[in-house]
Amino acid sequence: MTLLAATAVLTAQTIGVLVLHSWLLDRVDQQLAEFILPQRAFTDLDGQSGVTAPGSVSLPSDFRVTFYGANGIERGTLGGGEPPGPELPASTSELNLTPGRQTTIGAESGDGHWRVLWGDGADGTTFVVALPLDTVEDTMSQLLVLNVAVFAVAVVGLIAVGRWMVRLGLLPLTRMERTAQDIAAGHLGLRLADTDPLTETGRLGTVLNHMLDRLQNALRQREASEARLRRFVADAGHELRTPLTSIQGFAELALRHPERPTEQRREADEQVAKNAQRMNHLVDDLLLLAKLDQEPEYRRIPVDLLSLAADAVSAAAVRAGGEHRITLNPLDPTAExxxxxxxxxxxxxxxxxxxxxxxLSNALVHTPSGTPVDVRVGIGRADAATGGTDRPGRTSASPALAEGTPICVIAVADQGPGLPREEAERVFERFYRVDPSRSRDQGGSGLGLAIASAIAQGHGGRLELDTRTGSGCTFRLVLPLAGAEPSRGSAPEVLRRG
Known part of the structure; x- marks a missing residue:
């Protein structure tokens, strides 16, 4: 920018010098063109000396006139002015001038210049009228000196002001650089302060802040994923260690006491088989989770959710043995x-x-005997009441559906003791059990809800829990409704089949 500005100043000065020089030269040419030589100046020439008679004719200013006779020989000069005069030849044959056209020639000595005009006189005589260009040259010299000084000051000023303006303009970037250095040093919570949307640096700061937020979220998710993986490995090892320890203990007992009674050997064999079966179930669950994590392809065939819920209720009623009352109702039983x-x-x-x-198994195992369990089936739209979206008191391991999305729901609600918020937020974690002291024969290994949540998410829906202490639990399987419409009047047939 300094170079461009300096070029502009130099161009303006050059144009100014050329225009002023042309204007001053035109003034001199105008004076020469308007000069009128009196006729008596030719008759008053002294042919012998070649100088006009004193006091005969006077010329204004610095005009100087050189006369040439009809034979082309110089006859004399007229006028004053400071010497040296114009460098003119002694005859017109050597005079390289064009009649009626102003020309610049040098002085007789030195580096001065004169502006001359060749004109015609009486009786074949000619003359050359001249004006010195000392005033023009002095003016131009002073102007050039002034221009050089102004140009030098302008360039220095432009460099100084330009550096200051550049530093001022880059100040937001300098602050960004310092903030970036602090972030690189480990202060990940810092953000760029310059986010003015009207400036380029402000928009850059906004974009960088968004990028930093996403990077920080990615780092947090990575740390959380690593923590979950470590906890998963530790929990899996702990779950496998218990049956392995039992099997190892009974095997060592058999080796040390081969002559045990038949009843003791049978009891030991049953325990070995029981622990082996538990290990087999645990490994099957782990393999299933690994398969679900790889986004398996589920079968996509029409599923009658009411019939499916009826089958599950029938099987659960058999397992409950009359200790729980299990009912099947519409999604909103209070509607008219x-x-x-x-x-x-x-x-x-x-x-x-x-x-x-x-x-249903969780509801039967984790609620006291006699607790009613209600299974509800229906369709609706995703909202805070029906399900599918987040709200206070609701937890899920899957993202929420868009508000108003058509959904179908299977809800399993019990009137048990419910769960506090801290435990409800972890029920979908792998190997998490609400009551760590509960027997694994009753409470399981803590993988059931994690598997169920993965299956729901693989179908494009989610599994969610609404609960609070003393208010029971409502687990809700929410699936997107793909163009299905309810058909009324077939529920009794479905229940009979169930």
């Missing part, structure tokens, strides 16, 4: 036109049945 409707949605019936069975 509430009745059971067949809801069909594409999915894997085996996996979805596994989810419902798991929810």
């Amino acid at each position: 036109d509430s009745e059971l409707d067949v809801v069909v949605t594409p999915g894997d019936p085996g996996r979805l049945l596994q989810v419902v069975n798991n929810l």
Whole structure:
């Protein structure tokens, strides 16, 4: 920018010098063109000396006139002015001038210049009128000196002001650099302060802040994932260690006491088989989770969720043995036109049945005897009341669906003791058990809800929990409704089949 500005100043000065020089020269040319030589100046020439008679004719200013006779020989000069005069030849044959056109020639000595004009006189005589250019040259010299000084000051000023302006303009970037250095040093919570949307640096700061937020979130997710992985490995090792220890203990007992009674050997064999079966179930669950984590392809066939829920209720009623009252109702039993409707949605019936069975099993195992369990089936739209979206008191391991999305729901609600918020937020974690002291024969290994949540998410829905202490638990399987419409009047047939 300094170079461009200096070029502009130099160009303006050059144009100014050329214009002024042309204007001054035109003034001199105008004076020469308007000069009128009196006729008596030719008659008053002294032919012998070649100088006009004193006092005969006077010329204004610095005009100087050189006369040439009809034979082309110089006859004399007229006028004053400071010497040296113009360098003119002694005859017109050597005079390289064009009549009627102003020309610049040098002085007789030195570096001065004169502006001359060749004109015609009386009786074939000619003359050359001249004006010195000392005033023009002095003016131009002073102007050039002034221009050089102004140019030098302008360039120095432009460099100084330009550096200051550049530093001022780059000040936000300098602050960004310092903040970036602090972030690189480990202060990940810092953000760039310059976020004015009207400036380029401000928009850059906004974009960088968004990028830093995403990077920090990615780092947090990575740390959380690593923590979950470590906890998962530790929990899996702990779960496998217990049956392995039992099997190892009974095997060592058999080796040390081969002559045990038949009843003791049978009891030991049963314990070995029981622990081996538990290990087998645990390994199967781990393999299933690994398969679900790889985004398996589920079967996509029409699934009748009402029939599926009825089958699960029938099986759970048999397992409960009359200790729990299990009912099947519409999603909103308080509605005036509430009745059971067949809801069909594409999915894997085996996996979805596994989810419902798991929810019913949890309700039967984790609630006191005699606690009612209500299974509800229906369709609606995703909202805070129906399900599918987040709200206070609701937890899920899967992202929420868009508000108003058509959904189909299977809810399993009990009237048990419920869960506090801290435990409810972890129920979908792998190997997490609400009561660590509960027997694994009753409480399981803590993988059931994690598997159910993965299956629900693989179907494009989610598994969620609404609960609080003393208010029971409502697990809700929410699936997107793919163009299915309820068909009324077939519920009794479905229940009979269940």
